[in-house]
Amino acid sequence: MTTLQRALVTFKGAGKSFGAVRALCDVDLSVRAGECLGLIGHNGAGKSTLMQVLAGTLAADCGVLLLGDEDVRASYGVQVARKHGIRCVFQELSLCPNLSVAENTRLMSPAIRGWGWRRKARALIEASLDEIFPGHDIQADDIVAELPIGKRQMVEIARAFVRVDERLDLVILDEPTSSLDSRVARQLLEFVRRFVGSGGGIVLISHILGEMLDTCDRITVMRDGRVVETRAATDFSHASLVECMGSAAKEITEQQAFVSRRSSGNPVVAQRPARQANAHTVDAHRGEIVGLAGLAGHGQSQLLIQVLRQRIASGQGAALVAGDRQSDGVFALWSIAENITISSLGQLKRGAWIDPDAELAMAQEWQKRMGIRTPDMANPILSLSGGNQQKALFARALASHSDLILMDDPMRGVDVGTKREVYSIITQEAAKGRTFIWYTTELEELDYCDHIYVFRDGQAVLDLPRSQLSEEQILRCSFEEQMA
Amino acid sequence: MNASTSLPLKGAPVKAPGLNRARLLRSALPGGSLTVLLITIFIMQPRAMSYMGMNLMLNLAVPIALATIAQMLIITVNDLDLSMGSFISFVACVAATLLNQHPLLGCLVLLGCIAVYALLGALIHLRNLPSIVVTLGMSFIWMGGAVLLLPAPGGSAPQWLQSLVRIKTPFLPFAIIVCVVLAIAVHVFLMRSTLGVVLRGAGGNPLAIAKAGWSLLRIKVTMYALAGTFGVFSGLFLVGLTTSADASIALRYTLLSIAGVILGGGEFVGGRVSPTGAVLGALTLVLAGSLLSFMRVSPDWQIGAQGAILILVLALRTSVNRLEARPT
Numbered sequence: 001m002t003t004l005q006r007a008l009v010t011f012k013g014a015g016k017s018f019g020a021v022r023a024l025c026d027v028d029l030s031v032r033a034g035e036c037l038g039l040i041g042h043n044g045a046g047k048s049t050l051m052q053v054l055a056g057t058l059a060a061d062c063g064v065l066l067l068g069d070e071d072v073r074a075s076y077g078v079q080v081a082r083k084h085g086i087r088c089v090f091q092e093l094s095l096c097p098n099l100s101v102a103e104n105t106r107l108m109s110p111a112i113r114g115w116g117w118r119r120k121a122r123a124l125i126e127a128s129l130d131e132i133f134p135g136h137d138i139q140a141d142d143i144v145a146e147l148p149i150g151k152r153q154m155v156e157i158a159r160a161f162v163r164v165d166e167r168l169d170l171v172i173l174d175e176p177t178s179s180l181d182s183r184v185a186r187q188l189l190e191f192v193r194r195f196v197g198s199g200g201g202i203v204l205i206s207h208i209l210g211e212m213l214d215t216c217d218r219i220t221v222m223r224d225g226r227v228v229e230t231r232a233a234t235d236f237s238h239a240s241l242v243e244c245m246g247s248a249a250k251e252i253t254e255q256q257a258f259v260s261r262r263s264s265g266n267p268v269v270a271q272r273p274a275r276q277a278n279a280h281t282v283d284a285h286r287g288e289i290v291g292l293a294g295l296a297g298h299g300q301s302q303l304l305i306q307v308l309r310q311r312i313a314s315g316q317g318a319a320l321v322a323g324d325r326q327s328d329g330v331f332a333l334w335s336i337a338e339n340i341t342i343s344s345l346g347q348l349k350r351g352a353w354i355d356p357d358a359e360l361a362m363a364q365e366w367q368k369r370m371g372i373r374t375p376d377m378a379n380p381i382l383s384l385s386g387g388n389q390q391k392a393l394f395a396r397a398l399a400s401h402s403d404l405i406l407m408d409d410p411m412r413g414v415d416v417g418t419k420r421e422v423y424s425i426i427t428q429e430a431a432k433g434r435t436f437i438w439y440t441t442e443l444e445e446l447d448y449c450d451h452i453y454v455f456r457d458g459q460a461v462l463d464l465p466r467s468q469l470s471e472e473q474i475l476r477c478s479f480e481e482q483m484a
Numbered sequence: 485m486n487a488s489t490s491l492p493l494k495g496a497p498v499k500a501p502g503l504n505r506a507r508l509l510r511s512a513l514p515g516g517s518l519t520v521l522l523i524t525i526f527i528m529q530p531r532a533m534s535y536m537g538m539n540l541m542l543n544l545a546v547p548i549a550l551a552t553i554a555q556m557l558i559i560t561v562n563d564l565d566l567s568m569g570s571f572i573s574f575v576a577c578v579a580a581t582l583l584n585q586h587p588l589l590g591c592l593v594l595l596g597c598i599a600v601y602a603l604l605g606a607l608i609h610l611r612n613l614p615s616i617v618v619t620l621g622m623s624f625i626w627m628g629g630a631v632l633l634l635p636a637p638g639g640s641a642p643q644w645l646q647s648l649v650r651i652k653t654p655f656l657p658f659a660i661i662v663c664v665v666l667a668i669a670v671h672v673f674l675m676r677s678t679l680g681v682v683l684r685g686a687g688g689n690p691l692a693i694a695k696a697g698w699s700l701l702r703i704k705v706t707m708y709a710l711a712g713t714f715g716v717f718s719g720l721f722l723v724g725l726t727t728s729a730d731a732s733i734a735l736r737y738t739l740l741s742i743a744g745v746i747l748g749g750g751e752f753v754g755g756r757v758s759p760t761g762a763v764l765g766a767l768t769l770v771l772a773g774s775l776l777s778f779m780r781v782s783p784d785w786q787i788g789a790q791g792a793i794l795i796l797v798l799a800l801r802t803s804v805n806r807l808e809a810r811p812t
Contacts, residue, residue, distance in 0.1 A: 057695055078697040094695050096688035098755040103681045107696050113678055146507075 006033045006068070008170050008201045009054060009086070014063030016049055016225075023049040024060070025225040031170060036192055036202040038216030038233065040209075042245055042295075042443070042475065046225040047205050051172045054203075055088035056081035085167030087160045090174055093152055097145035101125055101155050104144060111164035120164075128158040132191045133184055149179045157188065161195070170201040177206060189215045207295055209238050209479050221245055242479060246471045262451075268404060268435045271310065273303050275458030282453050282460050284404070284435050289426065291449030292439040292460075294478045296409075299458030300439040304406045307437065311404060319343060319397035323409035323439075329393050330381050337363035337377040339392050343400040366395035371421055387418035394422055398429060405429075407438045411445065423448055443471055454478060506807045513804060514748045514764040517797050521771045529778045539657035543725055545770040546649075546662050547572070550718035551737045552744035552766040553670055553759065554711040559745050560674070560687045561707050562753045563608065563615035567623035568715060569738035571597070573731055574626040575719025580639030580729035587642070594716050601712025605704040623738070630731035637730030641723045649724035663763050670759035683707060687755020744769055747797055768797070 007030045016024040024046045031037050039047045052058040053065070056078040065073045067084045081087075087108075095104050102121040106112045112121045122140035129136045133154050144152055153176065160171050173192070177185040192202050192215055206212050212219055213233055221229040221244040229244045236244075267283040282303060284290040292300040304320065311318040322328035331339055341348060341359050348358045363377040370391040374384060381389060390410060397405050411419055427448060430436055438449060446452050452469060454462040454477040462477045525541075526533045532541060551568055558565040565571075575597060583590030604622065608615050633639075651658050674680040686693045686703045694700055718737070723729050746752070747768055748761025772793045776786045 078695060082697070090695070094689065094692035096685040096692055096755070098688035099681060099685055103685070106678055106681055107685055107693065107698075117678055118676070143507075 007031070007066075008033050008068070010064075010066040011050070011054075012064040012066070014050070014053065014060045014065065016046075016053060016058065016060050022225050024053070027063070027222075027225070027227055029220060029227055029230070031201050031203055033169065033201050034196055034199050035217040036196045036204055036215055038212040038219035039203060039205045039222065040207075040212055040219060040241065040245065041222035042478075045222040045245075047222055048174060049225075050222070051088060051174055051203065051205065052090075054081070054086065055090075055172060056086075057088075083167075085169035086172070087168065087170070088172040088174065089157050089160045089176055093149075093156055095144045095152055095156055095159075098143070100141050100143055101138060101147075102140040104155065105140075105159050105162055108159055109162055109164050109166075111166060124162045124164065125155070125158060128162050129154065132158050132161065133187050150181060150184065153179050154184065168200065170203065171195070172203045172205075174205045175207065176204070177208065177211065185211070207479055209241055212241075213238070242472060242475045245475055245479075269307055269311075269437065271303060271307050273299055273455070273458055273460055274306060275299060277459060280460055280463070282437075283451075284437055286403075286435055287430055287433045288450045289430050289436040289438060289448055291446045291452040292437065292455060293443070293446055293452050293474050294455035294461075296441050298455040298478075300455050301408050302458065303455075303460075304408050304437060304439060307404075308406055316404070317400075317402045318404040318406055319400045319402045321393050321397045321405065321407045321410040323407075323412055325386070325389055325393065328408075330389055332380075332382055334381060335378045336367075336372065336374060336381050336384065336392055339381045340366055340377075340395045340399060343396050347401065362399060366399055370395045370425065387414045390414050391418060391422065394425070398425070403433065404435045404437070407436065407440075409439050409441055411440065411442060443474065446474070456480065506804060509807070510749060510801065510804045511758070511761070513797070513801055514758075514761040514768065517747075517800070518764050518768045518771070521768060521775060525771065525775050525778060528775075532774075532778075535655075535657060539659060541771065541774050542657060542659040542663075542767070544722075545767050546659050547718045547722035547725070547734070548737060548740055548744065548770055549663050549666060549763045549766040550714050550721060551734070551741040552748070552762045553666065554714035554718065555741035556745045556748075556750060556757050556759065556762045557674075557707050557711040557714070558615070559742075559750055559752060560684055560755055560757050561704055562687050562690075562755070563619075564742070564752070565619045565711065566616055566738055567619040567626055568741050569735040570623040570626040570630065571712075571715050572719040572722065572734040572737050573729075574630040574633075575716050576723040576726075576729040576733050577630040577633040577639065577731060579645065579720050579723040580641055581633050583645075584640055584642045597716060598709055598712040601715070602705045602709035605706075605708025606701060608708075609701050609704040627731065634729060634731055637728065639729050641727050641729075645720060645724040646727055649721055663767065667760045667763040674757075674759055684755045684757070687753070687757075740766070740769055743794055747794065749801070769794075 010030040011027050014024055014027040014029075015022070027046070027050060029050070039050070041047050049058065053060045056076050059076065060073065063073075064071055065076065067086070072080060072084070096107065099107070102118060102125055105121045105125040106117060109121075109124075112124070126140050129138055136151075136154060138147065138151055138155060144155065147155070157173070157176055161168070176188060180188065189211060192204065196202055196217070204212065204216060213236060216233045218230060219233050219236055219241070220227055221241065223245060262283075262285055265285060267285050269284040270281045272279065272281045282290070282292070292303065294300060301323075308318050308320055326332075331342070334342075337359060340363050344362065345354060348355050348362065350358070360377070366372070367374070367377055372384070372388050372391050372395070374388070381392060384392065393410070411422070414422075423445075426436060426438075438445070440446065446469060447466075450466055452462075452464045452466070452474070453460040454464070454474055456478060461480075462473070464473070529537075531537055551572055555565055555568055575594065578590060578593050578597075582593055604618060607613065608618055649658070653661055674684065682693065682698055683703055683706065686698070686700060690700055693703070719734065722734060726733065744765035745757065745762050746765070748758055748763070748765030750757040750762060769790070772790050773786065776789050781789055
């Protein structure tokens with residue numbers, strides 16, 4: 001049957017790198033008319049990057065992108081994609097909160113114009129909403145900022161299906177159900193089947209396995225920027241999907257004898273996640289490295305902030321290594337030395353003043369220990385590469401006297417060499433009795449952790465000591481459904 | 485499936501009536517405070533309630549309203565113009581000297597001013613500079629230009645300009661008609677037209693606008709050029725009223741225009757602005773000054789008292805916003 005269907009989009013050997021990180025590598029993929037293609041993979045597997053390339057918001061570094069039979073990679077962009085009937089509902093919302101629902105519709109459809117455009121836009125978006133989400137209770141004149149997040153998502157989806165004398169061949173839905181409740185999500189998936197039935201194409205990205213298995217015709221599994229498997233959805237089961245997502249040939253790391261530190265003493269931290277339904281807590285003992293795993297945005301960062309707040313309130317303090325360097329991490333206008341010493345000013349005081357010699361000494365000590373590559377620590381922090389900036393942030397946390405260090409996925413976009421260096425320092429510091437709580441989206445980093453908590457929907461659903469760590473179990477737990 | 489449509493969505497109750505009321509209340513606030521102010525003035529000084537009285541009180545409001553609209557256009561795209569006052573002073577000086585002596589050269593200079601504003605918009609967008617810093621720097625340039633043109637107060641506005649701003653209209657004073665036309669015209673352009681939607685969207689979520697394929701550069705340039713145009717109108721109107729100019733004639737317009745936008749219900753970020761509100765806000769500020777004069781508040785205290793009125797209105801708005809936030 002597949003030969004009868006026309007390929008709408010074909011990738012051949014597509015690749016994309018961000019600095020040292022290879023987000024996409026030699027990707028071959030095609031989407032056909034009249035099918036729903038599922039795209040699944042762990043965090044950072046390259047799904048969203050691939051779809052951004054398809055939608056025209058990112059350009060691929062190499063490879064061929066065929067729309068129909070036409071190679072369009074040379075002058076591809078959002079407008080070209082739209083002209084070819086390709087639209088995308090991005091993961092992060094792209095509505096203007098200060099405009100009404102109808103006005104947001106107009107932003108996407110230049111064809112709505114002339115006298116009475118408002119009425120046209122209103123009618124179009126309302127028709128689209130009625131078709132996809134019957135009983136939606138959204139007015140076209142509502143200001144987007146005043147709608148709850150789930151309804152904004154509904155508007156965003158409905159807007160992608162508005163059509164005014166234009167082609168509409170393929171719609172990419174990047175985790176469309178993440179903020180919809182189950183009834184509305186079901187409406188959407190039913191609509192997807194109807195749309196596909198009428199000859200359109202859909203690419204669906206979702207972390208909910210049941211949804212994928214029920215809705216998609218074919219499912220493509222991605223891992224580390226590569227396509228590892230494409231099969232008809234009926235050939236997959238929950239178990240085989242999870243198996244595909246894990247790295248098949250994982251090198252056997254030298255297993256150090258795992259000694260639990262939990263047999264004696266009280267935990268340094270025992271925090272119940274805010275949305276935890278039962279009484280389970282996330283514990284961390286002295287000298288432990290505790291990992292927080294699971295899919296991004298399932299409450300791990302919130303837990304770190306919770307712990308931080310609680311420690312500050314009780315006067316004990318804790319150091320946080322931010323993951324989002326630019327917004328939470330560096331003081332962009334300060335020098336490297338000032339960025340490192342800011343958390344330790346208490347130690348550097350002489351009377352009421354900061355001792356410049358002590359400040360310099362501390363900066364130089366940490367330059368040596370972390371291997372920060374710069375000729376002069378008085379240089380501005382932004383003169384460093386991303387990885388070295390991150391090292392400076394680690395130095396800031398480690399130089400302070402706090403014995404609890406929280407890490408919010410700090411290795412994002414850091415090259416492998418730097419990572420290795422930082423891992424060994426973390427292990428050394430833990431051996432000296434400092435406690436680390438480490439949220440990470442990279443599975444191999446969990447190998448350094450003594451205890452791993454897997455998060456789903458804001459709750460810690462699994463507690464694994466290192467001796468029982470298995471990638472498969474973490475994947476299964478992260479992807480499990482709320483209501484199977 | 486259809487049977488379930490009657491079920492209300494979980495966690496999403498039918499639109500709270502309080503939400504709409506709060507929105508209505510917020511948009512009524514600028515008009516409301518202006519009305520209260522007017523009534524107070526009329527009670528204290530019944531003679532103000534005449535054609536002459538209104539004309540006297542509101543004449544100087546027109547340039548401020550124009551400056552406020554210019555400022556509002558900049559605020560729409562999340563920027564702030566700190567050079568508005570010195571720019572308008574410069575325009576006034578050009579009008580009182582060059583425009584009178586060499587009309588053609590004067591017109592060219594004024595068009596050049598608008599072009600400079602457009603370039604500023606491009607510069608701020610392309611180099612990703614903070615608008616506050618750029619316009620603060622520009623304010624000294626405009627000021628310097630104004631001092632070069634008119635080292636001492638003087639000059640004289642062209643006759644046609646003087647007679648234009650003194651048109652006697654039947655029934656309603658000219659100032660009121662200009663304000664109403666201004667508010668409606670900008671409202672139609674910014675709030676009702678498709679272009680206006682894109683321009684405001686650039687303040688709300690610039691990334692989304694870029695993703696939809698619009699050029700943020702062109703949007704910024706358009707907004708700055710429009711702001712420059714309204715600034716030029718403001719300067720011309722001002723010098724028509726005062727007939728002569730000096731280099732610091734409109735310096736206080738910078739803060740007045742920002743205050744007017746905020747009083748009128750605009751926000752510094754997020755593309756939430758209201759042209760009618762901005763004009764009403766400018767009128768409120770002007771009338772607050774008149775009210776204080778009627779109350780015989782000494783000029784030494786007037787600025788402080790004006791600030792107090794501002795704080796009062798903003799406090800009212802904050803409480804309205806609270807009301808709005810509560811239902812969720």
